Structures are given as C-alpha cells and as structure tokens.
Amino acid sequence: MTDDLVGRRAQLAAVMERCRAWPADSPWLREAMAVLPRDAFAPDRLWHWDGHRYVPLDRATDPAGWADELYAGPDAAAVTQVTDGLPSSSLSAPAVVADMLDSLRLEPGHTVWDIGTGQGWSCALAAWRAGPGLVVSTEIDEDLVAFARRRLGAAGVDAETLVGNGTSSVPPGGPFDRIHATYAVETVPYEWIKAARPGGRIVYPWGRLGHVALTVAPDGCRASGWVQGLGQFMADRSGPVWAPTGYAKVRGNGDPEAEEVVERDLAPLAGDWDLRFALRVAVSDAIVITGRDEDGVNAWIHDGNASWAALSARGDGSTVLHQGGPQRIGDELLTAWSQWEAHGHPTPYDYGITVTPEKQWVWLRDEDGPSWPIGEAGERRAALPR
Known part of the structure; x- marks a missing residue:
C-alpha cells in the first residue's frame, strides 16, 4: 500500500x-x-x-x-x-x-x-x-x-x-x-x-x-x-445551522402569486460561474438549481425559507417566471443578472470585502465602487450605490 x-x-x-x-x-x-x-x-x-x-x-x-x-x-x-x-x-x-x-x-x-x-x-x-x-x-x-x-x-x-x-x-x-x-x-x-x-x-x-x-x-x-x-467549504459549527428547506417545501401547493414572460435565455445560469458568483453577492440567500430539457435550461430558486421562483424555458429564448412568497426572489435575481451585465461581466476576482467595527460589505473593483452589505439576508439583497 x-x-x-x-x-x-x-x-x-x-x-x-x-x-x-x-x-x-x-x-x-x-x-x-x-x-x-x-x-x-x-x-x-x-x-x-x-x-x-x-x-x-x-x-x-x-x-x-x-x-x-x-x-x-x-x-x-x-x-x-x-x-x-x-x-x-x-x-x-x-x-x-x-x-x-x-x-x-x-x-x-x-x-x-x-x-x-x-x-x-x-x-x-x-x-x-x-x-x-x-x-x-x-x-x-x-x-x-x-x-x-x-x-x-x-x-x-x-x-x-x-x-x-x-x-x-x-x-x-x-x-x-x-x-x-x-x-x-x-x-x-x-x-x-x-x-x-x-x-x-x-x-x-x-x-x-x-x-x-x-x-x-x-x-x-x-x-x-x-x-x-x-471553492466550497464546511460551515462554521458555532453559527446558525444553514439547513434550508427544499424548493418543493418552500413553494408548497399554492398557485404562483406572480407570472410573467422574461426575454432571457437561462443557459449562462447553468455554467457561468462568474455570473453565479455575482448573483451570490447580490442575492446572497438565493439557492439556485438548474436543469435542462428539450426547451432549454430551467431554474428553480428559493431562499430556504418562504420565497421561491421558477423559470421555465419556452424553447424560443424566452422564459416564463412564476414566483411567490414575501420577497420576489426571481425578480431580484434577474435584476442582479442585468446589473452584472451592465458592470461588464466581472469575474470573482473583481470583487473585494471590507470589514470595520460597524459593518462589512462587498465591493466591485474599488472600495468606493458599487457595493452590497454583508449581514442579514434582507439587507444583503439591496445594492448600495455610491
């Protein structure tokens, strides 16, 4: 041996x-x-x-x-x-x-x-x-x-x-x-x-x-x-246990609260890790699962708690968005996607973090540039323009 x-x-x-x-x-x-x-x-x-x-x-x-x-x-x-x-x-x-x-x-x-x-x-x-x-x-x-x-x-x-x-x-x-x-x-x-x-x-x-x-x-x-x-790592054992409820349980059996057609092909969501990292920064509590069928890439999104979204490919480059819960997490993810494109498709290496006694935040390219707070999930969703 x-x-x-x-x-x-x-x-x-x-x-x-x-x-x-x-x-x-x-x-x-x-x-x-x-x-x-x-x-x-x-x-x-x-x-x-x-x-x-x-x-x-x-x-x-x-x-x-x-x-x-x-x-x-x-x-x-x-x-x-x-x-x-x-x-x-x-x-x-x-x-x-x-x-x-x-x-x-x-x-x-x-x-x-x-x-x-x-x-x-x-x-x-x-x-x-x-x-x-x-x-x-x-x-x-x-x-x-x-x-x-x-x-x-x-x-x-x-x-x-x-x-x-x-x-x-x-x-x-x-x-x-x-x-x-x-x-x-x-x-x-x-x-x-x-x-x-x-x-x-x-x-x-x-x-x-x-x-x-x-x-x-x-x-x-x-x-x-x-x-x-x-990279993915084991979580801090002394902190809150991050064990999100699965998508099916978050969604439940009720009808969607909102539905719309989105002119976006979801293919990058399945394999572009620059995009996935940017979405992690901007919508940090979003859990994204993707799958592919004959119409294209589909996505199921939830926050492990009460908000969910489903993005279903229609085969023509567009997608149907259904969502429900207290936060419109599908809209948040698509908005963050558009922001990532507007920022020039940054890679993970374009992001940094600052820690002070009062707060912590992620920034893009420069400490005084676009930034997102690190903290409670609700705070993390909103980008802070500077």
Whole structure:
C-alpha cells in the first residue's frame, strides 16, 4: 500500500502541474506537500457520496477505494466525518489548500493562527513554512483535536493544537502575522481583526462559494482585500445551522402569486460561474438549481425559507417566471443578472470585502465602487450605490 500511495502522490503532483494548480509565487507548497502528504493526515475511514447518501470507505477493507477517494484529483475534497447524514469535516481539495496558503503570503518566522484544525494538514503545511512553534491551531471538536495531535506528532510537526471556538475566542500567542481559517463564515468575526497585527493577513472562506484575503490596516481597526478564488467549504459549527428547506417545501401547493414572460435565455445560469458568483453577492440567500430539457435550461430558486421562483424555458429564448412568497426572489435575481451585465461581466476576482467595527460589505473593483452589505439576508439583497 505504501508504494501505491507514493505513486498516487506523484500522480496528483503531476496533474496539479498540468492544470497549473501549483502557485507560482509559493514554490514552497510543492515541497511541503511532498514532505507532509495528504494521506499522512487522513483517517482510516473516508466517506463517499454514492448519489443518495454518504457511505464509508475503510482503509483496512478497501484500501484502493480509500486511496481513490483521497486522491480523486486536485479539486476533490475527501469527507472525513459525517454527522446526521451530512459531512461535518473534510480534507480540503489539494488545489484549494494550495491556493489559500498562497493567498496567505506566509513567510518563515511568521506567527500563525490556524482556525479549524480538522485533521491537521493545513496546520502542518503552515508550520513547515513558518517554522517550529510558530503555529497555533484551534478546533471546536475535541475528537478532531486529539486526532490532529497524533498525526502532527507522528509527522514531527511542532505546532500547538487547542480545543476552542475560533469564531468567538482567541488563543494565546497573538497578535498574529497571519490568520488562516478553514471553515466558511458569512460575516468575519471582528475578533479576527483584533487578533492580527497591523499589516497582517487573514485568509478565510466566505459564505458558500469562495475565499478572501484581507489585509489589516495600519491602525488595526479595519481590514479589506480581494476575493482569491472559488471553492466550497464546511460551515462554521458555532453559527446558525444553514439547513434550508427544499424548493418543493418552500413553494408548497399554492398557485404562483406572480407570472410573467422574461426575454432571457437561462443557459449562462447553468455554467457561468462568474455570473453565479455575482448573483451570490447580490442575492446572497438565493439557492439556485438548474436543469435542462428539450426547451432549454430551467431554474428553480428559493431562499430556504418562504420565497421561491421558477423559470421555465419556452424553447424560443424566452422564459416564463412564476414566483411567490414575501420577497420576489426571481425578480431580484434577474435584476442582479442585468446589473452584472451592465458592470461588464466581472469575474470573482473583481470583487473585494471590507470589514470595520460597524459593518462589512462587498465591493466591485474599488472600495468606493458599487457595493452590497454583508449581514442579514434582507439587507444583503439591496445594492448600495455610491
């Protein structure tokens, strides 16, 4: 099995080379991932989605299947824990791990707070770069902390791992030069800003779709920075549980409250991730599902609570919009789509985020440009022109 894993590591490295997933500005990452391979931090049971549910893959009984899951590709995460039928911890996709650590701009001698230890792999990679004793990692799950400590010790990594809620409490050792979070938050805990040095960098997954790198201002009171890439992450366990009701239940059995014909082809909604990210920014509580039939792409939209919309292709490039609930979420999505077009089809990399003690917002191309508040869903819907 050892020889097989060596081959899989080499294969993954080669695929990452071909698809240019190794960050050019952080060549240390390739060496660190070779010294501290993914399998050294993987539990002996992984979980595979079979199309209906998560099923276990045990290393002892199915070593090849286990390794296939672990080394499925640069963009594939490996689920390491399932709670109530849903994934609750994972080894993040190798390309995403590399991208986030590259965004951290980590240098030898930096002090690092790694938030969300998980299995300890990101903590180990950060410690390889920063140096012995300079990384402290916190994790809310006591069992995961115990596991990570064993794996870090076996790998010879000198990093401190503590049980703690990184969203609400700060470990000793600060202020930190770098803060690296591995679970998604919608709103940045202001404690993270206070825990970083002026000029320090904070990299974190934002919401359900991307990750952001903030730089703390010289006064230490605010931070801002750019979206760095796309990716999906486990949510903050200490925050509200984001478990939206499905579309069918939100819609119910009643008739639509509004109906109209829309002159728009929905094809981009199915595969244009620049568009999907822009809609996530402007209508952040909208859950969008697409499907295709002989007439074209159709979409079903809901907010997980009470508002819904259905966009049904008619085969001639137009669409019928039905919607209901307290918010006209279909209209909001189409308006945001038109705004994205008017702004010149920006990519995720054209957006940034600013955090102050009073508020947080997303901006487009410039901090003083078009912006959208981050906060309660109702506030997030309305763009703030400047």
